[in-house]
Every structure is written in structure tokens, then in C-alpha cells.
Amino acid sequence: MATPLAELIRPKSLDDVVGQPHLLGIGKPLRRIIESGHIPNMIFYGSSGIGKTTVARIIAEKTNMRLHKLNGTSCSTADIKAIVEELDTIVGHNGILLYLDEIQYLNKKQQQSLLEHIENGNITLIASTTENPYFYIYNAILSRSTVFEFKPVTPDEIRKAVTRAFSLLEQQYSQKAIVEENVVEHIAQTCGGDVRKSMNAAELCYLSANINENGEREVTLELAEMLAQKSSMKYDRDGDQHYEILSALQKSVRGSDENAALHYLARLMEAGDLISACRRILVMASEDVGLAYPQAIPIVKACCDMARELGLPEARIPLADAVVLLATAPKSNSAYNGINSAMIDVQKGLAGDIPSHLKNAHYDAETKSLSGAKGYKYPHEFKNHFVKQQYLPNELKDRVYYSFGENKNEQAAKAYRMKIIKE
The missing domain is CATH 3.40.50.300 (P-loop containing nucleotide triphosphate hydrolases)
Structure with a gap:
């Protein structure tokens, strides 16, 4: 063997x-x-x-x-x-x-x-x-x-190994290889930093090459493209590569780099991972764009629904729309930070009894009367549909979880809030 x-x-x-x-x-x-x-x-x-x-x-x-x-x-x-x-x-x-x-x-x-x-x-x-x-x-x-x-090996370093591989194959089989221009470069670029893959690709190219009248093996670029075309796609849906690409996609969107975001989306599409891409894009719409451009949420939802309906390869088109929209949109994580802060209190057991005027009114069999909701003020009966009253439990009544972002939408909401409080 x-x-x-x-x-x-x-x-x-x-x-x-x-x-x-x-x-x-x-x-x-x-x-x-x-x-x-x-x-x-x-x-x-x-x-x-x-x-x-x-x-x-x-x-x-x-x-x-x-x-x-x-x-x-x-x-x-x-x-x-x-x-x-x-x-x-x-x-x-x-x-x-x-x-x-x-x-x-x-x-x-x-x-x-x-x-x-x-x-x-x-x-x-x-x-x-x-x-x-x-x-x-x-x-x-x-x-x-x-x-x-250990890091993936750079194409420059792999190029030397591929050249050495062809020389070794010539010695092993006693047949000269005529390696077409760009063959070594193609293998080095498409092996995804994997030296073993590059060696396997070189060996396959040599062994399957056409033998000319002089007994030489002709390794063409077309042959290399056929045998090494998928080598650069490293992806495991249950492993690190899966989460690293999704992380890179979200961080590129968050950093407003639409070109990088499209690159990582392309890697997900090439791997056929439509579901993971849609889920992460939906998360980004709320977590990273959020209230700075809330209209992005239904737009992105529509794009993801369309992608799932279409399937690949056409699904890449609405998902590209969604990714570029999110990358170029204004950003806010104010609501994301707010719910995280509230969750921390709840997880610590800081809950407290719900104020009685907020409780659901129900019939008490012992007193034979309605209980709960006493003292509740119905905001719609007041000017600007607002009336000041306590909503948080007593133990948390002064907690502030949400802070208005600096973007146009949230600042407009903040101005409206200050206006109705003053009036």
C-alpha cells in the first residue's frame, strides 16, 4: 500500500x-x-x-x-x-x-x-x-x-510546501510534472490554511494528470480547480468554525462593516447553513440596531422569511439585503442592556410583591368582593395618556434599567417622555 x-x-x-x-x-x-x-x-x-x-x-x-x-x-x-x-x-x-x-x-x-x-x-x-x-x-x-x-498556515508558507510536494512526487514515480502557471497558487489559496489538504490536492493533481507523448504528467489549472475547489471551506455545524463565523458576522455588522459582513454571510451560504444565518441576523436586528432603527426588525424578519421560502441558492439575495441594511443602519443596544440589567435583579431574587393597584382584579370568595387593582389610575383617562404612579415593586421602585440611546429615534422618545411628565 x-x-x-x-x-x-x-x-x-x-x-x-x-x-x-x-x-x-x-x-x-x-x-x-x-x-x-x-x-x-x-x-x-x-x-x-x-x-x-x-x-x-x-x-x-x-x-x-x-x-x-x-x-x-x-x-x-x-x-x-x-x-x-x-x-x-x-x-x-x-x-x-x-x-x-x-x-x-x-x-x-x-x-x-x-x-x-x-x-x-x-x-x-x-x-x-x-x-x-x-x-x-x-x-x-x-x-x-x-x-x-496553532494557527492556519498562510498561503505563502503553503506555496513552498506544494512546490516541494510536486518535486517529491516526481522522484517517487519517476515522471516529470509539467505544472501549469497558477496551479501551485490555486492550491495554496484554496486549502484554507491546511497543509495536509494542500498535499492531498497536489497528489491528486499529479496522479490524475494527463500523460503526454514525452511521458510527462501535465498538471493544468483546470484540473487543480476541479480537485481543490472546495478545500477552503472549513465548517462544522457543531464545532468552533460554526460559532466563529457567526460571531464574525455579528461583530462585522455591529462594527458597521458591510463588506466583512457579506464575506461571512457568503461563507455560511457556501456551507449551506441557512437556518443559523437567519437566526443570527434576526438577533442582530434587535440586539445591535434595536431602537435606533426599529423598522429594521420587521424588514429583516421579512427577508429571513423570504430566504427560508426560497431556499438556497436564491436565499442569499434577501439575506444580503438584510445584512447590508443592518450594517449600514444606526446602532443601539439600549433595550438589550436594559433587559440584561433587569434579568440580573430577577436572577438575584430581587423581585418583590407586585404593587396592589397593578394586580388583576378578581372576586374574593371570603370577602365576597373584588380585590386587586384598587387605586390603579387608568392612563388613558389623563392628559397625554399619562399619569405618574408606581409600577415597580417597593424594593425596586427607584431602579433604572433602560437609558435612552443617543440616536435620533430614542432621543425623540426621550423628548416626548420629558414633555408629558412636565405637562
Whole structure:
């Protein structure tokens, strides 16, 4: 069975690793730790194909500890127990280095079984995860480990790796590759910062290339576009990418950058995630635009209803209308802040009895009379449909949850409020 190109080209030293200069550059923290030879418990966090496993292998080769590799998707509690049992044998006298890939798939009990041994140093844990470790890894493991975040590799760095990949393929198959202009650039740009994807794309392009009369493989841009066209779409509806794109969409709208907002909407549309896009856009209409332009709320609702009715790909059109409208509209989060402040009081138990004049009038069987609502003043019977009376419970009667925003709409409402109070 042929070894995948990504495995053949895997770096053997830190200097050969593609990307991660913030961690592995000369004098950078992770590099200094590795070169010191004193390896602490570490968690490598980042998307797939950006060097986490490679760096862990390099570390393993630099230590004299016994190496074990497990994958969280397939290992069991028995597998972990078998490793622990080695600590009392001659093979484990120098300690054990456990590389645990995809640690987020281990349940709490499995993670806890490692605690005692990583704390006393008998087992040194290097774990990797594609999900946010602060959400998916047991806190006691986190507190005993150092988290290093691996970043997607830049196209400039991937371009060098792709060029090297084609050279290695020529040596492996003893056939020269005629690589058309822009093929390397296309693969580097469309792999989404994933080195492994770029290697796979290069290998597919080489193996499926047409062989000319000279026995050379002709790798065309058309072929590269066909094989690598979806590589840049990293998206997992249950993972970090899902929430990061939605977060970026909302923050772009909140920051009044319609171009960035359209970009993140396009990523959601390309992933086919219509429902999440609609839900977040509806939230933004109330949370970020709110009372500064309240008409945006029904307009956006209509756009989202239309998008769901149309389905993709046409749904992108009304959603683009909604996103641009929200990004370019005036902003206010006054009502959002107001309800949050009120919720804090309620959650603290600061409620109090509802004033009697606000209670619903009902028939009391004991007194044989109507009770509740006594003393209530009906605002519509007063000038400007307003009369001053207490509405909050006594314990909270002076609370102020809502402050008028500085925008035109809320300032007009504020002016009206002051006018009817004075009159």
C-alpha cells in the first residue's frame, strides 16, 4: 500500500515545520520548551492539518520516555489503564509520554483517569484538539497543562510546501510534472490554511494528470480547480468554525462593516447553513440596531422569511439585503442592556410583591368582593395618556434599567417622555 504524500513529506525537525512561527520560531516559547528537553503537559489546539501531530512526533523523538499514541475517537478506558499499568514495569521507569490525539472525544471519566499520573509526572501528556479546549476538556486537565494555539498556515508558507510536494512526487514515480502557471497558487489559496489538504490536492493533481507523448504528467489549472475547489471551506455545524463565523458576522455588522459582513454571510451560504444565518441576523436586528432603527426588525424578519421560502441558492439575495441594511443602519443596544440589567435583579431574587393597584382584579370568595387593582389610575383617562404612579415593586421602585440611546429615534422618545411628565 502506497504511503500518502502527506506522510512522506512530514517534517523531521522543527526547522522543517511549515507555519507556526509564533510558536516555533527562534526564541519562541514552544521551541524553547522543546529544546530544553523538559517537556511539560501540553495541549495543542487548532484546526486539522496545521502541524499539531507533526510537532508532537518531533517532541517524542527528542525524549527517552516510552511513547504511547492514542486517538480519542477510538481509545477506551482499558487502553488508558494498560498504559498506566506500564508505570510499574521496567519499560516505564523513565516515565511515559502519551500523545493523545482528539482528546475532546474522551469522556470526563476517561480524562480523570489520567489526572493523578500527569500531576506526579509519571505520565507526560501531549494532547491535541480541533475544538476549543476551554469548552471540551475537563478543567482539572487544563489546570495541569499549557495550551498552545496553532494557527492556519498562510498561503505563502503553503506555496513552498506544494512546490516541494510536486518535486517529491516526481522522484517517487519517476515522471516529470509539467505544472501549469497558477496551479501551485490555486492550491495554496484554496486549502484554507491546511497543509495536509494542500498535499492531498497536489497528489491528486499529479496522479490524475494527463500523460503526454514525452511521458510527462501535465498538471493544468483546470484540473487543480476541479480537485481543490472546495478545500477552503472549513465548517462544522457543531464545532468552533460554526460559532466563529457567526460571531464574525455579528461583530462585522455591529462594527458597521458591510463588506466583512457579506464575506461571512457568503461563507455560511457556501456551507449551506441557512437556518443559523437567519437566526443570527434576526438577533442582530434587535440586539445591535434595536431602537435606533426599529423598522429594521420587521424588514429583516421579512427577508429571513423570504430566504427560508426560497431556499438556497436564491436565499442569499434577501439575506444580503438584510445584512447590508443592518450594517449600514444606526446602532443601539439600549433595550438589550436594559433587559440584561433587569434579568440580573430577577436572577438575584430581587423581585418583590407586585404593587396592589397593578394586580388583576378578581372576586374574593371570603370577602365576597373584588380585590386587586384598587387605586390603579387608568392612563388613558389623563392628559397625554399619562399619569405618574408606581409600577415597580417597593424594593425596586427607584431602579433604572433602560437609558435612552443617543440616536435620533430614542432621543425623540426621550423628548416626548420629558414633555408629558412636565405637562
